[in-house]
Amino acid sequence: MSHQNAALTPRHRLKVAKLVVEDGWPISEVAARFQVSWPTVKRWVDRYLVGESMYDRTSRPKTSPNETPKTVTKRCVSLRMRLREGPVQLAARLGIAPSTVHRILTTARLNRLSYVDRATGEPIRRYEHPHPGSLVHVDVKKIGNIPDGGGWRYVGRKQGEKNRAATPGKPRNQYGGPKLGYAFVHTVIDDHSRVAYSEVHDDETAITAVAVLHRAVGWFAERGVTIERILSDNGGAYRSHLWRDTCQALSITPKRTRPYRPQTNGKVERFHRTMADGWAYARCYTSEHERRDALPDWLHHYNEVRPHTACANQPPFSRLINVPGQYS
Structure with a gap:
């Protein structure tokens, strides 16, 4: 017309x-x-x-040499649905510009994570401490163990129940089914740099939390970061005398969030969401042991390779200024 x-x-x-x-x-x-x-x-x-129509011609060019290939477009949409990553992260995986990724996602109506993922609806309030170690966040992520052969998320409910029942070496409940239990991911993440340290354990007791803190302090110290304060929720491990005494011995000031207000500890909560999408449920693991073995490689990718929008589209390690060999 x-x-x-x-x-x-x-x-x-x-x-x-x-x-x-x-x-x-x-x-x-x-x-x-x-x-x-x-x-x-x-x-x-x-x-x-010449017999042409009297209607307006389309302004679309006959050929578009610089058009994004359809294979790249399909892979971009697939990665968005599977990994829930943003344009910057997807651009790094696909080798194209973030603006191109955003255009593809907008066309596919996937430009907002609320369309494909969980959303709290809470307004975003950003803050950031001035230097690495000024404040770290700590929390525990509880996820179900995977039966041998794969869990129901990838093999389906019916096959998942069969794999669950066939998993050896597990205690049984009153109905004869195996108790697979849970994996507890203990995470310490730096507020300024977003560098994360995580370990997977079978419990979330104070003894385990304190042991993780000791190792995390040493791990950050090797990278030139001295932890000054630590923020946790009101879990039993973080309200214990053992946690308080350990923080005092390490010269760390412990702080806790307001009850029933997880947004205060939002950085580690958001990291756990990224970790769930990128590691815990990213692919079909055939056993819990296989999934736990994959965590160190994913953490390395997150800390040193994956672009982070809060770090000017650079990996979190780029914000650490005293990492050995950084300037060699």
Whole structure:
């Protein structure tokens, strides 16, 4: 359709052309009668002579050499659905510009994670401590263990129940089914750099939490980070005397969030969501042991390779200034 301010509609364009070609009117007289320019009448006459339509041509080019290949577009959409990563992270995987990824996701109506993933609906309030170690967040992520052969998320409910029942070496409940138990991922993440340290254990007791803290302090110290304060929720392990005494011995000031307010500890909560999508449920693991073995490689990718939007699209390690060998 022609635009609303067009002087000639397709019907009048055809009439103009017929007056010139069939009735022999001069182009100048037809232009004056219809109050359009001489080149306008000539354009529709030429189209009529070659048998073309009187409707507007599409502005789309016949060829687009720089068009994004369909295979890349399909892979971008697939990765978005599976990994729930943003344009910057997907661009690094696909080797294209983040703006191109955003255009693809917008066209596919996947440009907001709320369309494909969990969303709290809470407004985002960003803050950041001035240097690494000024504050670290700590929390525990509880996930179900995977039976041998794969869990129901990938093999289906029926096969998942069969794999669950066939998993050896597990205690049985009152109905004879195996108790697979849970895996507890203990995480310590730096507020400024977003560098994360995680371990998987079979419990979330104070003894385990304290042991993880000792190892995390040493791990961060090797990378030039001295932990000054630590923020946790109100879990039993973090309210224990053992946790308090350990923090005091390590010269760390312990802090706790307001009860029933996980948003205060939002950085580690968001990391656990990223970890769940990128590691815990990223692919079909055939056993719990296989999934736990995959955690160190994923943490390395997250800390040193994966672009982070809060770090100016650089990996979290780029914000650490005293990492050995960083400037060699």
